Amino acid sequence: MIVLDEVVVRYPGAQRPAVDGASLLVKTGESVALVGPSGSGKTTLLRAINRLVPITSGTILVDGVAVESLQDKALRALRTRLAMIAQHHDLVDRLRVHQNVMAGALGRWSSLHALRYLAFPLRGELDEARNALARVGIAEKLRAPTSALSGGERQRVAIARALVQQPHAILADEPIASLDPELAEQIVALLTTLAKESGIALICSLHQVQFADRYFDQIVRLEGGRLERLKSSVA
Amino acid sequence: MERTLTRGTALVLFGAGAVAAALPARAAASLRVGMIPDAGATQVSIDEKAPLRDYLSAKIGRPVELVIPTNYNATVEALGNGSLDFAYLGGLTYLKARQAYGVMPLVQRISDRQFHSLFITQTGSGIEKLTDLRGKRFAFGDVASTSGHLMPDYALRGAGIDPDKDMTVRYTGNHPATAKAVESGTVDAGALDESVFKALLDGGQIDKTKVRVFFTTPPFVDYVWAARKDVPAADQTALANAFLALKSPADDKILTILRGTSFVRADDAEYATLRKIALQLKLL
Amino acid sequence: MTQLSPHFFGSLLVPVGQTIGMACAGMLLALVIGIPLAIAVATRAPGARAIAAGLSALRAIPDLTLAILAVVLLGLGPAAGIAALAVFYTAMVGKVSAELLLAAPVPPVDALRATGSGRVGLATFGLIPAMLPDLLSFGMYAFECAMRASIIVGAVGAGGIGTELVGAINALDYARAAAIIVVLVALIAAVDTFGIAVRRYPRTGFVLLAIGVLTLWIDRPQLFALSHAFVTFAKMLPPQLSLPELGALPRLLWETAAIAVVGTALGALLGFAFGLVCARNIVPFAVVALVRRVLDTARAIPEVVWGLILVVSVGIGPLAGILALGLHSGGVLGKLYAEAFENVDRPPVLSIAATGASKLSTVGFAIVPLAWRTLGVHTLFRLEWNVRAAAVVGMIGAGGIGQALFLSQQLFFYKAMAAYVLITWAIVLAFDAFGERARAARLSAEGGRPRRRSGRTRARSRTRSSDRSLCDGSAGTGRFRERPPFEGRAAPSASARRSGARKSRRSASRSMPPNASARYPSRRRTSPVPRAP
Structure with missing residues (x-):
């Protein structure tokens, strides 16, 4: 469960806060669409939740723990529980697909384990990667070079990586921004379905609202750093 | 526009020529003496040899400049192109310099006539x-x-x-x-x-x-002081006499620098055997 | 053993002065000869193509090889050093200045056609003022390189502090050798600092020219002992090797190649390790500052000087050469790799870090793979440079073709020596061509691939070989490379001056349309140039 209470994020030197008093409650297995024009603070809000951006005031609780107090190990543990899917499906081109997918496991792996995997992946680990890829429908790309993927495939790999992370929540930042409408809807459908199946909370920022209604439990709109509720959860 | 370029080039060439012509001929006031770099060709080692320089200047009556080239080849080429007047040469280097530039042997240490190489190893x-x-x-x-x-x-x-x-x-x-x-x-x-x-x-x-x-090794002839072919006979004689005049207790300071006890006249004929060996080993 | 007395440091003044003088005089000659050649090439004067080809070819002869030739031809001392530096840097100044001029806001050929003025006039009033900031920046970079070269040509007897160092090492006087190395590193640091000053206050550069003129004056007798030079040169013709020498050639080439390749590999390993611990996005700033100083020192000591030190400690032979190249390359590559790590695209790194990955895992999964291509390019450049360096360290006892060259010089077998010079030259040319092709292949391979964000990193790595193989990339703090004049930067004053020059040229000619400057946006590439009507 993720709770935001009057969260303010102000970048150093900026005149207006990027996020200005946002409050939100997302339950386990629930999906939230965060809509709004670009520059409205969507990315900042998402990054604040897993502490890639520090908050200026207010509180963010993830599973009852206030994120702003976390340091080092505990912070890593928090990030492990929150999978991030970023705007431009930020995969590392040089790596193979399975390496990008298993990057999701880095939170539970030691550094040595991680480096060993780069050189010598074990069969069990590859199976885990293949399973995750199967869930997003591209199991056959396991050993393909990441740079050879299409835009939609890259986004599927990013989702597979999030699944491997076994997160409590997925924070998706404009995951469909650069896809054509048909593909975009496929990805949104995949994301929301997988989240529901696995009981993962999903916060997904979107540029447009078209089909959000069909897939998301809640829809909130962020404009000028302020939140406005468009659709509330049934409960 | 080609004309302008040509004119520019001509101007540059003319300028360079004028500068070259204006340069005075090389001053021959001081004698330049080269020593082989057996213990490092550095400013410091030149300074260490200052007593030798002063002694030679006094005896010859001309300022003497000591030069320590970095290697044997450099010493010989310096004799060839006139940047050295005298040089202290090893046996083989002397043969090369004699062959290439006809240098004149002057004097050598007594020990140079009966020189030895040592083979050394760990204890x-x-x-x-x-x-x-x-x-x-x-x-x-x-x-x-x-x-x-x-x-x-x-x-x-x-x-x-x-x-x-x-x-x-x-x-x-x-x-x-x-x-x-x-x-x-x-x-x-x-x-x-x-x-x-x-x-x-x-x-x-x-x-x-x-x-x-x-x-x-069995004895062989080695080091020699030699003069560039074109150095005036008077200067050659003066330098040779300066070395021959070195006597043991009195001039020990200079003899130590030269690592010798006394000097004798040198002669190209003594190098016949060495020359044969060098030719045989294809080093000449 | 000599104590490190004030007297000793006093006695270093002359050699240090000689080293500085050689660099200044060499650069002066290089400018005097190189700039007119560059103008000729840039304005497509008759024979321009031949001049350009000649300059390229000349640049492939390593500086120490030239120095050996010069010592044979001109005798010992600074004159030989000046001659070697002058030749090497004429080639460099000529080639790069020509490229700079061709990249002028209005390319010279078009300007010529448009204004109808002569080449000299155009150069004096149009091109050179317009390109002065770039030329100056490049000139200082070249001077910093020349300073390093000036130290190392001393190692074969061209005078200056390099000669002192060899002497001290030969005399087994390690205290003195160490002191000389300290002086030498300080000298290089001082020159780099001075370089910054000259870029800011160009007039201070005249000091260097004055020193150059003075040195040339002092060394004039030797410079003009040319008749001997011709006689000696005749002894080198025709270059030839005896049968046993020919038989030994494959082994020599193999040795030189091995020194270059293994040395580069060692440098890459060291550079990788040190690069990781001095990238600001990986380790804390205090560590970065500390490690950078270590790398600066490793880089400030040229390969040849490393070689001289190592020949004493690990003995004569390829191992010394490999270590020498490895240590110096480690310093250079460490810095370049660190920059590559710092310049990777941030989003993928963030997304890996966001999984809760440890720092080390993030490095392994994101930073290194993202920087990999750039590392490869830097390493290839380094290998190319190290082929020269391998031939050069051979001359101070590290084996290979360089040693053969040196020994044949020592024994006055000038025909063999000339043959070895030609072979060295051919190898370097071949490797340069190979490197060029490898890079072209890499770039075109990249061209067909869908890539979104790494344009930034790629642009950085696509520095051309010409500005890299001039010097070994260790000069300065790489300011010239980081801000290459080819790729657009320009201090406000510079661009202001350039547009001023553009304006004056426009008013001088009526045949050029008034919006001419708009038709030539600040294009900084030499490649295909649209013609003026």
Whole structure:
């Protein structure tokens, strides 16, 4: 469960806060669409939740723990529980697909384990990667070079990586921004379905609202750093 | 526009020519004396040899400039192009300089007529004679050195060892480096100039307990002071006399710099044997 | 053993002065000869193509090889050093200045056609003022390189502090050798600092020219002992090798190649390790500052000087050469790799870090793979440079073709020596061509691939070989490379001056349309140039 209470994020030197008093409650297995024009603070809000951006005031609780107090190990543990899917499906081109997918496991792996995997992946680990890829429908790309993927495939790999992370929540930042409408809807459908199946909370920022209604439990709109509720959860 | 370019070029050339013409001919006021770099060609080692310079200036009655070229080749070429008037040359270097530029031999130390190369090795190496060197790592000094390469090479071949085939050979570039290479064990054995080796032991730069001599070559003719062909006879004689006048207790300071006891006249004829050997080893 | 007395440091003044003088005089000659050649090439004067080809070819002869030739031809001392530097840097100044001029806001050929003025006039009033900031920046970079070269040509007898160092090492006087190395590193640091000053206050550069003129004056007798030079040169013709020498050639080439390749590999390993611990996005700033100083020192000591030190400690032979190249390359590559790590695209790194990955895992999964291509390019450049360096360290006893060259010089076998010079030259040319092709292949391979964000990193790595192989990339703090004049930067003053020059040229010619400057946006590439009507 993720709770935001009057969260303010102000970048150093900026005149207006990027996020200005946002409050939100997302339950386990629930999906939230965060809509709004670009520059409205969507990315900042998402990054604040897993502490890639520090908050200026207010509180963010993830599973009852206030994120702003976390340091080092505990912070890593928090990030492990929150999978991030970023705007431009930020995969590392040089790596193979399975390496990008298993990057999701880095939170539970030691550094040595991680480096060993780069050189010598074990069969069990590859199976885990293949399973995750199967869930997003591209199991056959396991050993393909990441740079050879299409835009939609890259986004599927990013989702597979999030699944491997076994997160409590997925924070998706404009995951469909650069896809054509048909593909975009496929990805949104995949994301929301997988989240529901696995009981993962999903916060997904979107540029447009078209089909959000069909897939998301809640829809909130962020404009000028302020939140406005468009659709509330049934409960 | 081509014309303008041509004119520009002409202008530059003319300017350069004018500058060249304006330069006075090379001042021949001081005599330039070169020493071989057996112990480092540095400003400091030139300063250390200041007493020799002062002595020569006083005797010849002309300012003398000491120059220490970095290597043998440089010394000979300097005699060839006139940037040195006199030079102290090793036997093989002398032969090269004689062949190329007809330099005149003047004087040498008595010991240079009966010079020896020493073969040295580590105290506990088990190398006792030249034939033990088969398959070993061996250090010569400068490739153009008589006592550091030519004569040891000849001695090895006399003992039935072909340095090119039977040993791993390295050229360290100079005598002290050879001694150091043997001392440190970088090579199993090496050959060098006896007078340098003695000076290194006396100066404490080489540890007496680590290195021993296991073979001494038969005597040969080595170092000589020589003059560039075009140096006036009077200057040649003056320099030769200055050296010949050095006497033991009185001039010890200078004799130490020269690592000798007294000087005698040198003659090209004494180098006949050395020349034969050098030709035979294809070093000349 | 000499104590490190004030007297000793006093006695270093002359050699240090000689080293500085050689660099200044060499550069002066290089400018005097190189700039007119560059103008000729840039304005497509008759024979321009031949000049350009000649300059390229000349640049492939390593500086120390030239120095050996010069010592044989001109005798000992600074004159030989000056001659070697002058030749090497004429080639460099000529080639790069020509490229700079061709990249002028209005390319010279068009300007010529448009204004109808002569080449000299155009150069004096149009091109050179317009390109002055770039030329100056490049000139200082070249001077910093020349300073390093000036130290190392001393190692074969061209005078200056390099000669002192060889002497001290030969005399087994390690205390003195160490002191000289300290002086030498300080000298290089001082020159780099001075370089910054000259870029800011260009007039201070005249000091260097004055020193150059003075040195040339002092060394004039030797410079003009040319008749001997011709006689000696005749002895080198025709270059030839005896049968046993020919037989040994494959081994020599193999040795040189091995020194270059293994040395580069060692440098890459060291550079990788040190690069990781001095990238600001990986380790704390204090560590970065510390490690950078270590790398600066490793880089400030040229390969040849490393070689001289190592020949003493590990003995004569390829190992010394490999270590020498490895240590110097480690310093250069460490810095370049660190920059590559710092310049990777941030988003993928963030997304890996966001999984809760440890720092080390993030490095392994994101930073290194993202920087990989750039590392490869830097390493290839380094390998190319190290082929020269391998031939050069051979001359101070590290084996290979360089050593053969040196030994044949020592024994006055000039025909063989000339042959070795030609072979060295051919190898370097071949490797340069190979490197060029490898890079072209890499770039075109990249061209067909869908990539979104790494344009930034790629642009950085696409520095051309010409500005890299001039010097070994160790000069300065790489300011010239980081801000290459080819790729657009320009201090406000510079661009202001350039547009001023553009304006004056426009008013000088009526045949050029008034909006001419708009038709030539600040294009900084030399490649295909649209013609003026």
